[in-house]
Amino acid sequence: MSTRPLFSFFGGVHPPMHKDVSTGQPIDVMPLAERYILPLHQNIGQPAKPVVSVGERVLKGQRIGHAEGYVSVALHAPTSGTIADIGAYPVPHPSGLSDNCIVMTADGADEWTECVALPDYENINPSHLRNIVREAGIVGLGGAGFPSFIKLNPGTHKKIDTLIMNGIECEPYITCDDMLMRERAAEIVAGIRIIRHALQANRVLIAIEDNKPQAIKSIEEAIRGESAMEVVACPTRYPQGSEKQLVEALTGKEIPSEALPLHVGIVVHNVGTAAAVYRAIMLGEPLTSRIITVTGGGVAQPRNVEARIGTVIEDILAHCGGPTAETRKLIMGGPMMGFALHSDRAPVVKTTNCLLAATAEEIPDRGPALPCIRCGACSDACPARLLPQQLFWYAQAKDLDKIQEYNLFDCIECGCCAYVCPSNIPLVHYYRFAKTEIWAREREKEKAELARQRFDFRQTRLEREKAERAARHKKKRDELHSEEPSAAPATETKKAAILAAMERAKKKKDAPRITPANTEALTPQQQQMIEEVEQRRRQSRPNPEQQSAASNGDK
Amino acid sequence: MEFRTASSPHNHVRTSVTTVMVRVLLGLVPGMIAWVYFFGTGLIVHLALALTTAYLAELALLAIRRKAIGLFLSDGSAAVTACLLVLALPPMAPWWISVTGTLFAIVVAKQLYGGLGFNPFNPAMAGYAMLLVSFPREMTIWTAPLSLAPQTLSFVDTVKAIFVQTLPDNITVDAVTMATPLDILKTELALEKTVAAITQTSPLFGSMSGIGWEWINGAFLLGGLWLIYKRVVSWHVPGSMLVSLGLISLIAHLIAPEQYVSPLFHLLSGATMLGAFFIATDPVTAPTTPRGRIVFGASIGALVFVIRSYGGYPDAVAFAVLLMNMVTPTLDYYTQPRVYGHKR
Known part of the structure; x- marks a missing residue:
């Protein structure tokens, strides 16, 4: 039972x-048709990749599309026949746009x-x-x-x-x-x-x-x-x-x-x-x-x-x-979550569970919307326990931060809120709009972040080159000075050599910014790794001044 | 073949804003019948005045604001505002009381804030508050219950009284007007009389509260329960308001019965039931979250008790509602429900 x-x-x-x-x-x-249109993108994830060519004969159940990437599955010929075309054809999508499809002509044998x-x-x-x-x-x-x-x-x-x-x-x-x-x-x-x-x-x-x-x-x-x-x-x-x-x-x-x-x-x-x-x-x-x-x-x-x-x-x-x-x-699909098609020239896909050909009495056009009267019927109906009236308010105001605070992305777009709304507001439409706006903004942010990283990298490269140039000049100057003839006694020369050595060692310590020159054209990730390593290095090593003070004390 | 497209969901309930408003008006009918039975036909005259004013004002303002006139006039919200305001007015008040009150409610409290759905304060209560502070004399002369009045007015006399403030030669003003029970209670308690002494000496008091008022409140309760049954309003606001008012007045009554009337008197007096089911539940100005609504209703109940017991005005529903309207956005913000799949 x-x-x-x-x-x-x-x-x-x-x-x-x-x-x-x-x-x-x-x-x-359904009896066998003459022509089938198979969109390559029929699932969540990546579309399949065609593995047949135009004019090729295929058998029913033969793989015609290969699963490309992890979240993807294969695509098969629905009957035997020839591949007529591979190209853009109308697909069942609310946009009414075309997408890549494999078109095949049936040979009637259904082999x-x-x-x-x-x-x-x-x-x-x-x-x-x-x-x-x-x-x-x-x-x-x-x-x-x-x-x-x-x-x-x-x-x-x-x-x-x-x-x-x-x-x-x-x-x-x-x-x-x-x-x-x-x-x-x-x-x-x-x-x-x-x-x-x-x-x-x-x-x-x-x-x-x-x-x-x-x-x-x-x-x-x-x-x-x-x-x-x-x-x-x-x-x-x-x-x-x-x-x-x-x-x-x-x-x-x-x-x-x-x-x-x-x-x-x-x-x-x-x-x-x-x-x-x-x-x-x-x-x-x-x-x-x-x-x-x-x-x-x-x-x-x-x-x-x-x-x-x-x-x-x-x-x-x-x-x-x-x-x-x-x-x-x-x-x-159904009247709650399905999408309206512009025309019936598109094919059915793996996710097509229903075709609802509705008359005006069954699915009347949505009348004009009134302002929200905050009656709360939507929040009583929302299975995600969201506050649809608040989401609507922030979607209308295009307040994309606030709308995420109210958990827009927990919305499953079931349509209950818009179904019960006495003001006839197309609420789900507003949420879809806000979601796409947020996605677009995220993409913009990513782009800007990449540009910023590129700019930062260029800046550090220029500074590094400047420092390297300065170091080279200094070295040259130092060399010129040391080559000058000196009347000092041997011990003085020795002392000067030791000082120069200490100077060089100190300079080495002081200049952590001087990095090997083969670091141009780094990817941002590599650059970030380098920066992290240097950060750790600076932290682990005490300040040069402190160190020299400590060694002086030892004397 | 080509087809029309639209965004999902493609189907819709038949309930509209108009349905909601018409149901609210229907819910008011039992209370209005009781009202006319106990206080005479003045209510009908004022209803006609207020409804006419409300729709003319709405029409003018919608035209000025270039809004879809037909769409907004048919939503029924102006009628609800007019009815709620009139039910707060003395039945024999002069004609300009309901006209100015309605004008203020529709023009200032509603349309100037953006019309339906955008007003922060309950328009009817804003109109009432404006009248009460501007015209305290006209607003506090109440009609005597018909059963107590030595003489009664015919409908024509009532119309005359409202429009030209004249009574038939054989009827005095004192014969047809009296204070309300809440008013008497307040003034007499201030003279340090006990509750028992006041309710026993004044003929205005019935077995539960004031004569007539107990039945009017009962009728509004009935209409309100029907609204809850029809899911026009949720139980949260009226339930928490009545429980809070009842509990607080019960505690006060148990501690000092000479100074504080019984909870039953509070619940069945003045605008308690009208306020609980029809005014405080105005969706536009009340919180939308269930917990927010409970806090809102309970606070109104507490404020009604405080203002009735210690404030300057005999009844308190209008001020309690207006005060709580101010904190509605805050309540909404802090009482958001836990979303599915988020931490408990």
Whole structure:
């Protein structure tokens, strides 16, 4: 039997869910299209690097993009065909700008590349397992798109106590996880077993909101006999699916600010990701398709489709009988956190969980905003327990220091504040604006700091050269003086020699600034190291005057 | 196909500022009905005057400030200010009292500070305070409860009395006016009478507080609880204000019952309930943090007791609220909640 969560999270809202719009039909597999557009940047982190060339024939599942850098995953061909182009094409991004994509033309054969299954995963080195997941191109399918292999690493400092499987799906309209859990529970549970093995997690909590009774039932049947797995039926409330809020609701723990759940012995994965991990390990299939909810009044047959990554949105909408003439907005994701697209010519990517073709009645345009009346509805709704009205105030005033004092960067942009605001203020928009302003300012600061360091270095170099020149001149002068003929007795000459030697030694001590001349064109780090060493040297060595005074006393 | 774009979230609750203000006005209705029942139709005349003045002033100022007139006139905040001010005025005060008070509230206390959302002081209470210090005589002549008055005025007589300050030939001023119970208490206590002696000799005192006042306060309490149920106001300000006033007056009453009236009298007198649920809760001028609201409400409760017991004015809600409005930004600053994931 499923249990209720023991804890709760702060704030949140109860928007109308509209889930039943798209749950009437089973998951529908999209027919093969003629053309696929695969953006190279589909995840948090670095984009993939193309490893194919235009005109090359590729097979389904063949790697066409290589994971570049650590936070990156591979990219695969969604079907067999030829690479038509590699270049800038419209991508699903709020800016509406284009980005690097691999475009391929399908040959209709849909021929698979060779898939290597590893059913004996329990005897495989976890780091190898992680690499397979990385090479399979798997990212978090809940929406954020963080490379999953990183979250399969338990780290060294702490044991993983709880693996949380996120089947919350708290955004209105979206039902792709719900339908996946209803129809493919066995795949999900098999994937959970692999993830649990990789993390060596003590127990697994599968969190599902209680507005999905069929999904709860089907997962419960699939985990029968699994002693370490438990389904937790959470009371429906947005944004429970947010990692931080889910951890708080299930365990009562808070993830420290700017830290990961790993720090409190928890890892959270989406249920869809588990199914993808199952396919990658047990069948050897990389991530080439996902379940997408196609919903809203703008499509005649709303439902969930299994679409290949790279399918153009236009094709998907057409497959579901849309967009109708009444469609006003096309939102990728849900109405709370999704972003509105300018056009349907962009493709779907690994993180596309929902396409909401909304009519004007469903998603009306935001009316004019009134001034904030400080009613506090936003702070009551904020799951991060921030003071959104204060953040708004400082964002409006462009007071970027003060807004950080009020912890702007703890904002998860869930939209609860703007959702409840009676003055209709687009609060989240202001926070995004302030965040980008701060990032721009930080970059400016870094640039200025670099310029300052360069200037300082030039100054020290000039001073050093001046000192060196002076020293050379002095030396020359001294040499000229010592060469002068002297009528002094031998002892006097001896004394003068000793004095000169002492003078030289003293000069050596006095001039710590004279550094070897091969220190030009240093990097700022090298320069800093040198400065630190000299600082230590000066501190460890007593003042020359004091030293000579002490030696005089000894006499 | 091309689509319209906007920033998320794309959906929104139906509640607007207008909804909030209309609910506040609805919450006032039970108290207003009780008010008219006990003190006559003067309230209705003054409401009409104040509402008209408020909207004309708002219209003029919005036009001068070149603001979106339709948008701001429909927010309902001017109506709330007008109603709260009138509920603080003597029901038979001359017409210019409510007109000047409303003008001051809307023009000076609200619009000159930047309009809706930007006023540091509660506009209605600022208007009331201005009237009280400028016109103390007109502001302290209160109407006798209808049940005690030997003669009552018809609606037409009331209108005449308010506009031209004339009463029908057979009715004297003394027949229709009386001091308020809080006023009598203050003056008689100053003459070193005991609380028991005062409440027993004056006919103005009922079983719990003043005649009429106990019911009016009860009706405002009812409307206020509905506002909390509707989540228009949070419990923090009214709850802490009433608990603080009740506790302090209870302690004083237990120590010296001859000098200090019962807590029940305090809670059901004057503007206590109106202040707790409708005035102190004005979101613009009250703190926004839960802890800030508790400190704010509790301080108002304490100030009400202090001003009523030792101050120069019989009732104290307006001054207590205005004083605490001054420290609202400070309270907000020092009572910030702990953010998720930050140190406990």
